[in-house]
Amino acid sequence: MSQWRVRLRRSLALLSMIAVAVAGFTLLTGAAVTSRLDTVGTVAANYRPVYDLLVRPADAVLPLEQQRNLVQSGQLAGMRGGITVDQWRQIQAVRGVSVAAPVAMIGYVMRTVPVTVDLSDQLDPTAERQVLRVQPTWVTDAGLSQIPDGPAYLYVTRNRLDVVPNSELESGGGLPPPEEVDADGQRVKICPAASSVGEGDWLQPTDLRARSSLTCVGRAGSTDREGKAMRPVVTLVWTVPFLMAAVDPDSEAALAGLDRAVTTGRYFTSAEKPTSHRLDGMRYPYSKLPILIADRPQIEGALRIDVQRLNPGATQLVRSGSDDQRLRAALGNESGTPVAQRTMSIDEPYRTMVDRMLRPGQLAIEYDVATANTMWLHSFWTVGPANTVQAEDGLSAQPAPYDLKIWGKGADDGGSSRHVPMEFADTGVRGGVAIHRNTARGYDPQAGGVNMPDTAMGAVGTFDPAKISLGSALSAVPMDTYFNPGADGADEASRQALGGERLVPNANVTGLLSQPPLMLTTMAALPAIFDPGAYSTEPAYPEYQLNTAAPISVVRVRLAGEVGIDPLSRERVRVIAEEIARRTGLQVDITLGSSPTAMTVYYPAGNYGRPDLAVAEPWVQKGVAAVLVHAADRKSVLLSVLVLAVCALAVLNANTAAIRARRTEYGILACLGWNRRHLLQLMFTEIAGIGFVAGFVGTALALGFAFVLGLDIPWSHTLLAIPAAVALALLAGGWPAWRAARPDPGEVIRPAVLGVAVRRQAPRRLSTLALANLARTPGRTALGAMSLMIGVAALTMLLAITFAFRGTVTGTLLGDAVTLQARTVDYVAVAVTIVLGIVSVADVLYLNISERAAEFALFGAVGWTGAMLNRLVVIEAIGMGVIGGTLGAAAGLGAAAAFAGGINAPIVWCSVAALASGVAVTALSVVVPIAMLRRLPTAQLLAEG
């Protein structure tokens, strides 16, 4: 009766073990295959970026890019050509090239708009005379930099102000100051004119002494020099540097869809050239470059305006008759009361600027200092690449000091040096700042002192950079021509400093992040600027000169036809890349199959509050697709092999235990004359039968879990499960059956105590008794420890594979996406391994208790409490767990190290984690055996022995 029950229990235990193994195997291999297909699918779908090859001059490539197979981004603004138009044509002619889109950088063009601040509401209606201070502050770098500009003062009096109108000014007489006519008729000279300075006296254009102003306004009826009624307003100036580049209209339309991104006006015509014009009454022609302007600023910046009402003493300063310089300095020391604060973003002034460039015909009416340059291309600036040195984990940008006066050199009219963006005063990391001034060839220098350039800009329309096709975000390649996504904080301190915002380009063109071109012209228009002698460069160093011979900085190449992820396609791409490099001698990077990755760049602290920052620039990791597919293949194979091994060993354990439990039965049969063939037949028939049923149960379990977890298991796997279960059961049962088929009949009838004749250390405590028990049946202890060893080794391997896989593929957007996709299968694999471990250990403990049931019954009969018996089982289990876990962790560590090619910290942590979970698992697995312990038929066991 009890033998039959033991036999049924063992068969059920074996059945459940095979079912769990089959379910785990089906689930996991199915999930691994699906995960591999998903990975390859994701990679294939994101394989092709906007361009397949990037061609650059060889000297533009950083050593870091070559070392780590990267392509940098944000490089364009600092490049001074290096590729000739002929080389571009050669690239176009290479067989298999569909589009070769060049970008020729020209430089920064400054454009300004006046910002009128109306102070009517801030005036004290009771004061006879008052002075208001308007303090502008430029806010940028996600609010970290606050750059104060020179204040603008407004003197308002209730008296009349007399000014000499422009029409009555005498030539060469200077500007006479306005006169305030007091109530008693006394006239006081106020608001002295700024003294003109020669080039030698120029201050830096960001020097606040040069950037403040004083405006004087009288009561109703007072008029300004142009005869207009005086109003209580001050005028500030907002300057935006526009980066200008030349592109080929047809290539750009084909590559990036620039033609479809036009929002107002029209797109360039094919190879559009500058048009020739002549101003009314002028002898000399000028050429007008066709220009497309970005309809959004793409740089960040805000202007905060603080209005203060100065103390009454300030009005006396204005009336004191001191000169302009001293007066503004004195006003700067006056204290005041804040009365208003306003903030405006760059968007509105930018729109105004674009609007003015689109309608230059109306500019003559509004001609003023701030808009003088709207049409003419008097001059433009170029800056060099960011000054970086290689740091341990990326790049470190170094401050690159330069003489800020260079920005003032472009001011053709005396006052406009103050129209330089105040952001220029912040730290620069780009040197090589040079100005290129129009030489107005063909003008007769003597012809009436005309100072007009021979190049102008004619806006044909605007484009929306957001409408440019950038391809999939996961395989995005640098599209510096259209946008700079900015850089996130790379460490916690930087992220915190940035308040979770992203550092984006601002008006400081010598900063780390450069703006994308906001103005585009055509390659055919380049000669107007790049023809030798069209523009002259200052400083006149050779390396600062425009690269007139090779004006193109990069060429982005798209190949003809479909390009797949298959090896043949990859080889074709490689051959084309080599052909381009061979014909032109240029650096060719294969961007096909690449993905964005983060490059840490250390950005030194700014002069106005921005702390040292580590930011992550979105560079590109080349060849990611191939690595991903390879890693996914390898992981899929490894997972399948690992799970197969774990399942087979778990079933081997269960089989050994089942056959062990029935040793007596086989012994009796042998005593009765059964030979080995008979015994084997009996065992294999039973095992196959159990395997068959377990196959069904396991498949049902697998399908259930797959449904719950949302996994898609291929039908082939489901159908294979049943024959696989039978095969697995037979294979794993082979060895124990073979051993059991030659039982020693004597072993069966010999009393159990005769089997042991070794003196052990006297167990005087529960723990030592538990250890003595483990040592007493070394085979069974080894079986239990082995179950756990396998589980822990598998878990270590699995964690190592997962980490290694993630380590191989993460760090790029595509890799991260794939890792995220593969997460479910990783979790399933870990869960299956742990479940198999728990079931295996529980099975061994169960067998232990069944075989030693009489002992437990005896302890119960002599007065041990239930808790004491439980403790004995738990200590035995943990002992087995520690032995098996340690061996498993060591084995897993070795295997993982062999797989990863060495031991590293994550692998060691994996093994420690697996060991800890192994011991925890044994502690968990005592739950069922302990429940069984409570149901032991004590009396029956004691009576039967």
Add this chain to the structure above:
Amino acid sequence: MRRTSAEALTGVSVPLVCLTDVRKTFPLPGGAPLVAVNDVSLSIAAGTAVALTGPSGSGKSTLLHLIGAVERSDGGTIDVDGQRVTGLSGGALAAYRRRIGFVFQRFHLLPTLTALDNVMAPLIPFRTAFDKAARARELLAMVGLADRSAALPSRLSGGQQQRVAIARALINRPAVLLADEPTGNLDSQTGTAIVDLLLRLRDEHATTLIMATHDTGIAARCDRVVQMRDGCLTSLDR
């Protein structure tokens, strides 16, 4: 003769073991339950040696298991030394079992422990006021195995193993010693020696001995013989 605690208090003779209408049934698949002990009432005075006799399946072992609280009765009451055994559970039940000594037909020695350690085995999880090893040695000497204390069970004869089991049963100085066919696995000569030992111990320690046996010769040497058949008492000798 040993006095029970109730006797000590009242001076009136009270039986040490008192069974009243004790009943035990076992469920059988698809049929009426098997009545192993059928409303048995029995009183045993302290220090008495009682033999329970009867054919196999008559309920001798079950009755011993009920007295030893290894089995739970389905009805009736069992009182031992003034304590109501029926209804005990948890720690109280385990504590009661420590006051009872049990000797089995199959000895149930732990094969990895020496004779000395086997005698001490019931005390392993407990702290005691006395020296466990000294008491175990004393008991081994008492059963005539002083020189075999370091031997493993596999090196002992059947009779020696049963002596070790008897010593183990006495480690807690029990008031009642229950022996279930203690000679069943032994030849008649060894069996006689074991019974001699049990009776000597009863005499020396005033232990109450209740022994199940189907050997009439052995039964005849006890103070009382109680016969059982089909779970009922059929004869109460003396």
